[in-house]
Amino acid sequence: MATEDKDLTEVQQRTNRQLTLFESILRKGPYSGMMALDALMPKYFYGKATRTEDGHLKSLERVFDFEGQPCKLIVDPARVTETRGKYKGQRVEFYMGTREENVYDALLKLAKEGQGKILDDQFGVVFSLNQIIAELKNHGHTINYKDLIKSLKILRGTSITFKSPTVEFMESPLLSLGLPNSKNPKSAYVRFNSLVDGALKNKSLRLYNYQLAMGMGTLARKLLKLISYDPNGANLDRPYEFRLVPFLSMSGYAINQKLKRNVQLLDSAVEELKIAELVQRWDCEQIKEGRKIIDYKYKVWPSEKFRRELVRIQKAQNDGSRWIAIQVAGPPTKVSE
Incomplete structure (x- = not known):
């Protein structure tokens, strides 16, 4: 599915003219960029999930229309080691929910403010955990370090299979995730999937008022x-x-x-x-x-x-x-x- 994650020190970082110019356009207002299908497909789960005794969740299967075409989406939940509660220490499955949606939108917002990079030939962003926490707090969303790391791992570990009459693909929302460690104690990075990467390279990222939306x-x-x-x-x-x-x-x-x-x-x-x-x-x-x-x-x-x-x-x-x-x-x- 996705490539093996690397430490940030092992990732080739560069910028390009399209990325730099797009960032300069976005800095002019309270906007962020979205790839329409990526932003609008029903990949998140809202509500209380029903688990099996060992913490498993069913795959989500959703049918919807996009630009007049019938589409099918299968969301396989991420498996993340729980750090507290009933399943502490166990690998438990999680859907992406409201918290992951907020974190994902905040990552894209940081990418448009000068922190976007081409990481191993894929659009991504280099950031600190404190930046995400502060960004979400500015819009009334509170998150701590443990929950932020958990949300990033859920975004990384979720698998999405999309089918339409013309397109079919399977990817994670984040192709790579590198968290702070002893080699690189301050910075983290993510690489976005091919939908977002392609939208940047094809100049088809759409703008929306991020400042209004996040509130x-x-x-x-x-x-x-x-x-x-x-x-x-x-x-x-x-x-x-x-x-x-x-x-x-x-x-x-x-x-x-x-x-x-x-x-x-x-x-x-x-x-x-x-x-x-x-x-x-x-x-x-x-x-x-x-x-x-x-x-x-x-x-x-x-x-x-x-x-x-x-x-x-x-x-x-x-x-x-x-x-x-x-x-x-x-x-x-x-x-x-």
Whole structure:
């Protein structure tokens, strides 16, 4: 699956023009980059996991649509040595959850602030554990050293198998993880998987307002990312439309048979965007099959504030892509007469 992890002292580090220029674009605002499929696929688990007596978990199998294509995701949980509680000292399986999602987004944020590197020809980031702890604390998320190391190991050890009509791959969210040790007591590093690496090299990383997103609940953050990804999200003349069941499936949430609890969750998420003055109004309508309610259709009208934000994001995205393309290709050659 993934290559064997190395100590940071053994990893070849370099930067390149695309990485440097992309970082300079991102530094202009409260943005971070996301690879859309990597950011939006339902790879996280929210809720209480049901274990067997020896600490095992079932693989997660999830079906969702992405860009109009049916997709299947299989998430095999990571095996990590537990340091406390009932399973202390044992190798126990863990899903990636809210904490791992926060850590992962913080890693990408540090990568865009000048700490991103090409590590053994793969996009990654060199950081200290204190930086991640401080970054999460700045956005109201508390984590200690033991839990941070555990989350990094869960991100490293999780296996994701993705299948669509056109693409199939199996990888971990992190291809490599190097933690501080006696040779290198201060720095850690990770290498991101081929989705994120490819998005950087192909200039297809999408921007979103990281500062706003990290202060939001899970569903509100997902919705913010989804609207930011949509090139038509900044259109005030029409609402952003989505359906409850596909959205929750893409977000990794279980669908309640009566849907009422799911509606309450999503209503709260949309209201969170409204409180943040990103949404001016919204409504939802029932979708029925006979007398049975099978789904809900949501319509969300972005506020003028959010529209301006999305326009800035799209402009930065377009300017950055043009700038990177020009710098990589070099200036145009003057044709002599």
